[in-house]
Amino acid sequence: MKINILSGCVLAASMLLTTSCSDFLTEDPKGQLTNETLFKTKADLDLAVNSLYSNIQGFQCNSNTMIVQCMGDDVTSTTGSNKAAYLAADVFEDPTDLKGVNDLWSWYYNIIKASNYVIDCANFMKADKSELGEQLGQAYFWRAYAYYGLVRTWGQVPISPEEVISVDLKNNTDAIPCATVEQIFNYIVKDLKAAEECNLPEKYSAPKAIGDANVFVTSQAVKSMLSAVYMSMAGYPLNKTEYYALAADKAKEVVDAVKARNVQTLLTDWNKVYSYGEDNHNECILGIYYNANTGSWGWDDSQLTCCHVPCSLPWGGWGDFLAERHFWSKYPAGPRKDAVYAKTYLTSNGNNVDWWATVDGEPYYKVKGEDGKDKTNAVFSDYRPMFTGFSVNADDKGAAQKIDFDCTKPIYAGMTLGKRHQLIRYAEVLCWFAEASARSGKYIAEAKEALKQVRARAYSDAAAVTAIDGMSNDQLAEAAYNEHRYEVAGNVLGMVTCREDEFRMNRLKEVFDYRVGPQSDVLVPAGTLTHSVDAKGNPFEYKLKQDLVLPENMQAKGAWRGDKSVYHIYPPTEAERNPNLKR
Template sequence: MKINILPGCVFAASMLLTTSCSDFLTEDPKGQLTVETLYKSKADLDLAINSLYQNIQGFQCNSNTMIVQCMGDDVTSTTGSNKAAYLAADAFEAPSDLKGVNDLWNWYYKIIKASNYVLDCAKYLKVDKSEVSEQLGQAYFWRAYAYYGLVRTWGPVPLSPEEVLSVDVDNIKDDIPCATVEEVYNYIVKDLKAAEDCNLPEKYPNGSKHIGDANVYVSAQAVKSTLASVYMSMAGYPLKKSDYYALAADKAKEVVDAVNARGIQSLLPNWNSVYSYGNDNHNECILGIYYNANTGSWGTDDSQLTCCHVPASLPWGGWGDFLAERYFWSKYPEGPRKDAVYAKTLLYKSENKQTKEIKYANVDWWATMDGEAYKTWMEKNDKNEDVEKTNAVFSDYRPMFTGFSVNANEQGQPLKIDFDCTKPIYAGMTLGKRHQLIRYAEVLCWFAEASARSGKYISEAKTALKKVRSRAYSDQAIVDAIDAMSNDQLAEAAYNEHRYEVAGNVLGMVTCREDAFRLERLKNVFDYRVGPQSDILVPKGTLTHSVNAKGEPFTYTLEKDIILKEKMEVTGTWKGEESMYQIYPPTEVEKNPNLKR
């Protein structure tokens, strides 16, 4: 959602953000805006909050800040093109293209700076602190959120000195050392507890802070959910403070209890509606970033991920930034959730060059043409590729995630409906679609895993995980199997259910990469990518939907198993911590020699 801000006020707030509040002279400089003259009321402080939320929107308005997520076992990227940074993360290598590390670092620190500014300038208001608790809560939360991302991506990072909250973090000086991982986590917890003390509402009144069934601003349950996740991270790698699983279980239980008592969140009955553009403001989402594509151009108010999941070989102008890992797809359990997370078929488009007639056919991602038909099809499309290399209908030869995708009408305009893979896809690069950072289903998984690992609330934890599975599977026996699980089995099941819930959602707060990082399983991903990859992905006998040389649909049965090796040859050796973290941006290292491990 667009945060409405008057242009002049945005300019004034952004200009003030370039200088520390504590740096202003005590004199009264005539004709100049200072915090003493500008910020006099609660309404004035909202200017700084608007500036903060502009940075939140800018943080994820394109895919660069999510490149690190290619380290997860759920996603990979297109070979070649402009995807060098994505493929470096996929291979656990230091990137030559620095757009991912640069943008992620810079945007996190912009959020921190904007949050600091709110907290610093609030001191100049002549109002009781309770009157601005809502604004303070937003600032404490988003600062913690940014540091939470930083510490899981880089490990030790600089912290803003408490005595100078508005430190110019765009130019970190060499006198600011890196805090240890534990120090950063303690800082995050302190901020989240401060946000809790602000007593944020569970539901905001309708308007700019609440739309449909969802909160736009950070709510009480968003703070508690994040704190539960942070405690789980502290219990895992690298701190390994296992007793923090009990704290995570306690905090997640507060959210679950509030939902049970007051219905402040809910699980959608149909998984296909989770990422639906037609049901964009549902209250399963606990924390989201809202966009409003008013400008139609690349800007902080536009979500620009609609083509990121779409393979480049589809006729919709897909970017192929985040393609599905075939192995993860093959192990993903069948059911309504898999049918919603992945496109069951891909839409093939053919056009008669004489009549201009367009035909569509729904085709499996692994579908092939027979050699002669494929050669004829290639020739008719004036291509000169070596037809012996592949007879794949789609050159990407991968399943497709659907979380960012939106359907289009005959004029190519986006449709506000649940996504249907059998219909044309919206090819525009800007859209006002919400980014979902935390969903209630995730909190149920966190509650179940943290409880199982700490030995607390086992009965309630099993009930929570059964709710998640009940929507995801068609087989009731899979749901009922939870009752007989040991604590270790329950923890592992909850861990995996969370990974299935967030697969492909690279913009979430806790992704498959973050889950594997916490349990030191990123090496497993690396080992698979450098290994033989000889697993059967599609067994023989599977009925396949394909197209012939004329683009007409037909079916055939696989005569042999499909065993695929990844296109990209991943080489190298595992380097432990160096492989798990990203490199510091070289330009920042030049400014601050303390950026080292």
């Protein structure tokens, strides 16, 4: 893989392009550039930070590391394809295809190793540590970020030795004990507090910012993540509810900074949130940035453009992360829903149809023909809504257009792009502030105002906004919890996804229970006006003759297995090397 990190490529290659699985945890410094040969100035340390950011790009350059998010009730995947790993997560089964397990584990520990390298090298430099706050702040933050992902995906995991240059080879071992969940969370908090003490700015200038967007971690990002971490500690599995008060305090610091200095923006138009034309807006507090000009399929390319597009559409879709029909049916109507989901599908001959449309206007069917192939009257055989968060329109030559996405126009099928990955947005912090405040009984008036801001741009019905005024604390907490899920639906690359929300509230079993049951909720009611095309591609309209009730393609089965259902299995090759990796 190509590494795009200026002149630090030699350092990155010697540090991180390892082949031994044990190297994800422990260091072998032989051949590395040491502090004696390189790290003498801040500029030298910047090379290690560049290497860290190269690994952050690699962590999300393709969809493998997000497979675990299929546990959430917002996303599923394509059946009858090469999506076994995605579908196993979707129905809470142990995967036989281990690409998601292996890649997520290795990338998190690569980020940790790269962060440790920055911190350890800084410790060996003669420079005043107060002059290295920017570099150290990045390393502390991203190390915490990686452990935050690990602890919510696997529970107990090893804490990688922090010493890199000074590692004791005689005592270097693969068999590192697993830290408890509480120990890992305490380690995360310690790192985030260390990042806070680095006094990172709220706003950078170029090249550490692009337009209004910060490329490097800011103080706002640190505070936002700390709020989310405290919320996780308040929920499952620690259930230390006193942490909701700390979460509210930290989120309030973010909100207060926006009020005082306008360091973040809540976009007025939801269609701008995932717009490639507005890719550098500063509602995004934390993002990962990719190179738009490479097309290299390397770490510096985002390879997610086609991941949300169903395979049956004429736009080269991969169908990795498809929209669950049930979640879509419960999603509140309004500008946000129209931006998160495609309102219609564009056919190859230029007509716009509803996802539930059939070519004959009759109730949907899908059966096996005598030849063993599926037969259906659906216009598009995937027969489900589509998320648009990764989607970009194409011009008449097929090139990506930097405009707001429009589902009535052709979709870019180039597969790789430089579109930013949004990990934390200000709207999410407003939801966290509202929920944590409600659960702790603090800042209630301000919490209601925060949630009203989120709903005001999301809903068509103004009553949904004014209803917040009359909510009890419990109602406010539940409303804010759900509002966050709506805000991040389909955004499987976010720091806190639907899966993570449901994990914290110990509600993933509810997702399983629905999927293992009859799934009898009405998705689209009878009488709904439907836009369709017939078998020859001619457009027509009809009204649904009966309620559309349809279970998900991948049926969950068996019994709930507790922690074994919600946590990933440990990578088998890692478990062979480290006998402590067992559940």
